[in-house]
Amino acid sequence: MNKIENNKAWFLVLPVFILVAFSAIIPLMTVVNYSVQDVFDTNTRYFVGTEWFKAILNDAALQSALMKQFMFSFTTLSIEIPLGIGIALLMPKRGMAASLCLVLIALPLLIPLNVVGTIWQIFTRSDIGLMGWSLREMGVAYNISRNPVDAWATIILMDVWHWTPLIALLCYSGLRSIPEAYYQAARIDRASRWAIFRYIQLPKLTNVLIIGILLRFMDSFMIYAEPFVLTGGGPGSSTTFLSQALTTMAIGQFDVGPAAAFSIIYFLIILAVSWVFYTTIMNMQKEK
Amino acid sequence: MKSRIALIVYILFILLPIYWLLNMSFKTNQEILGAITFWPQNFTFENYQKILTDPSWYKGYINSMIYVSLNMVISLTVALPAAYAFSRYKFVGDKHLFFWLLSNKMAPPAVFVLPFFQLYSSVGLFDTHIAVALAHCLFNIPLAVWILEGFMSSVPKEIDETAYIDGYSFPRFFAKIFIPLIGSGIGVTAFFLFMFSWIELLLARTLTATEAQPIQVIMTRTVGASGIDWGVLAAAGVLTIIPGIFVIYFVRNHIAKGFALGRT
Amino acid sequence: MSWMVWTTPTAGFFIGIGLILASMSIWQYVSPSIERKGFLPIKTTRGDRLFIGLLTSAFIHLGIVGFTDLSILVATAISAIWMAILMRWG
Incomplete structure (x- = not known):
């Protein structure tokens, strides 16, 4: 669509700008200020320059948290996106069954994050949880507080359970916007199931998938409450992701200086990855 | 099969x-x-009885619902005109402003916890519903602008032009013609706003103490000295799911109608 | 304001960023920039190149501060040169 050049449009955007700036820019400036000082309280503080940045960048525990974070985000996304598309394709198209499906599938999305953690913590306990108990009865050695592999598998399963519905919902909606005539034309051409998916359905899905993938990347990169409740970051620190390391530092130990430096690095990483992703997709669309 | x-x-x-x-x-x-x-x-029903008869428990639900609704109203009110501007006009810095808005969705809340606490304390809003609602605007307004802009772009511009020729002023055109046209979009957006505000924990926990504390924070006190009260914990958990069921039930038709979001 | 624990260097930093953004907006308003293709793999406007420049400069600073013993001024100098190249030929 050709857009009209009109700088008065700024007035329509202004309320959004002011509201978001209030909550975004003031705290961001404060974080930057923290990051170059050793703060005890507002009157007792010392300028330390870039010392915190140096310490954080060379901290082995944080480097490993970053690696774990990338691994976690990559794994969950590569399961959730194909699975979500698959579920969307399977869902009934209209009628009561479609409504029921939508409501049931959307359920996990609307549960507070720490409650999701609680549900899975209960579910996987071997004394009172269905899954933990069943696995034990079947003779599988499964213990999320001792075995890092079990802890990882459970967190990924929980994330898939919680967030695949988002992808499924977005894709389902994208699929519904395809006119029936397209399918009829494909049937006349005797197109295969795969051809229909590749040339009719997938192109219609790209836009909703962009939103889905970006949302999932950002949120999975910031995951905090769910693993915190489920495993507490353990066993050891095997499931301590970035947000949890940061929160422990900022609130638990009250080291605001290093925590702020950490925050800035963290934010820059997300910003860079998202920007590359966003620009690549926008350019792909422009070329089409 | x-x-x-x-x-x-x-x-x-x-x-x-x-x-x-x-x-x-x-x-x-x-x-x-x-x-x-x-x-x-x-x-x-003992577990539910315990929650529904004790104000210190059920007030958590009321608090959560108040700030979530406030957030939805604020976000939609400011995001609608902004999304219209993004979908119809070119202006200085539009692309960068859009990405800046999105970047706030990327800022890990953990980054902001401490300055948020101080910011809202210094303006005297600590432990109020409006504080949590405003803080959630940080990620919900960008999301609302993003989704609404997609819906608005799919409405042909000829409709705007015809309305202006017919003598409609901008506010009247926007309220009378445009908003009804993107009704589904507003429904879908409201669903996502509800979802992200309802499930959020870190900011809601940091910005409240007693008066506006949400249910997911109150829940953590089932862990007492004598161990965990599993029954009450489970009942509280179940109750946090119920509002979501209503919301998804109301928007199911908008989602089923189909939308293909996208910027061009 | 005192809870924001301002220091002179960070205040200077934000004033600098603010001035850059303001002057870029005015420049854009007076003579709008047209998208072009330089050595970067994508078409960019002036504002895009500024953003890319600032973001990469941040990483240059992090790299030098974190993993070498060089002064931060070295990072700033490298960033300034990189920024100039990017704005002109990017």
């Missing part, structure tokens, strides 16, 4: 953990800690 079975298996996978929570919420603690039972043997 095969696809039906796959779908049913998936839905079972979704429902099983929730069923287990529901099952536990109707049991006594004795039964929970005893042998595994697949449905409550001594069916009891």
Whole structure:
């Protein structure tokens, strides 16, 4: 669509700008200020320059948290996106069954994050949880507080359970916007199931998938409450992701200086990855 | 047929953990800690009774609902005109402003916890519903602008032009013609706003103490000196799911109608 | 304001960023920039190149501060040169 050049449009955007700036820019400036000082309280503080940045960048525990974070985000996304598309394709198209499906599938999305953690913590306990108990009865050695592999598998399963519905919902909606005539034309051409998916359905899905993938990347990169409740970051620190390391530092130990430096690095990483992703997709669309 | 079975298996996978929570919420603690039972043997409403008769418990639900609704109203009110501007006009810095808005969705809340606490304390809003609602605007307004802009771009511009020729002023055109046209979009957006505000924990916990504390924070106190009160914990968990069921039920038709979001 | 624990260097930093953004907006308003293709793999406007420049400069600073013993001024100098190249030929 050709857009009209009109700088008065700024007035329509202004309320959004002011509201978001209030909550975004003031705290961001404060974080930057923290990051170059050793703060005890507002009157007792010392300028330390870039010392915190140096310490954080060379901290082995944080480097490993970053690696774990990338691994976690990559794994969950590569399961959730194909699975979500698959579920969307399977869902009934209209009628009561479609409504029921939508409501049931959307359920996990609307549960507070720490409650999701609680549900899975209960579910996987071997004394009172269905899954933990069943696995034990079947003779599988499964213990999320001792075995890092079990802890990882459970967190990924929980994330898939919680967030695949988002992808499924977005894709389902994208699929519904395809006119029936397209399918009829494909049937006349005797197109295969795969051809229909590749040339009719997938192109219609790209836009909703962009939103889905970006949302999932950002949120999975910031995951905090769910693993915190489920495993507490353990066993050891095997499931301590970035947000949890940061929160422990900022609130638990009250080291605001290093925590702020950490925050800035963290934010820059997300910003860079998202920007590359966003620009690549926008350019792909422009070329089409 | 095969696809039906796959779908049913998936839905079972979704429902099983929730069923287990529901099952536990109707049991006594004795039964929970005893042998595994697949449905409550001594069916009891005791756990729910405890929550629904104690103001310090059920006020948590009211608090959560107040700030979530406030957030939805604020976000939609400011995001609608902004999304219209992004979908119709070119202006200085538009692309960068859009990405800056999105970047706030990327800022890990953990980054902002401490300055947020101080910011809202210094303007005297600490422990109020409006504080949490405003803080959630940080990620909800960008999301609302993003989704609404997609819906608005799919409305042909000729409609705007015809309305202006017919003598409609901008506010009247916007309220009378444009908003009804993107009704589904507003429904879908409201769903996502509700979702992200309702499930958020870190900011809501940091910005409240007693007066505006949300339910997911109050829940953590079932962990007492004598161990965890599993039954009440499960009942509280079940109650946090119910508002979501209503919301998804109301927007199901908008989602089923189909939308293909996108910027061009 | 005192809880924001301002220091002179960070205040200077934000004033600098603010001035850059303001002057870029005015420049854009007076003579709008047209998208072009330089050595970067994508078409960019002046504002895009500024953003890319600032973001990469941040990483240059992090790299030098974190993993070498060089002064931060070295990072700033490298960033300034990189920024100039990017704005002109990017």
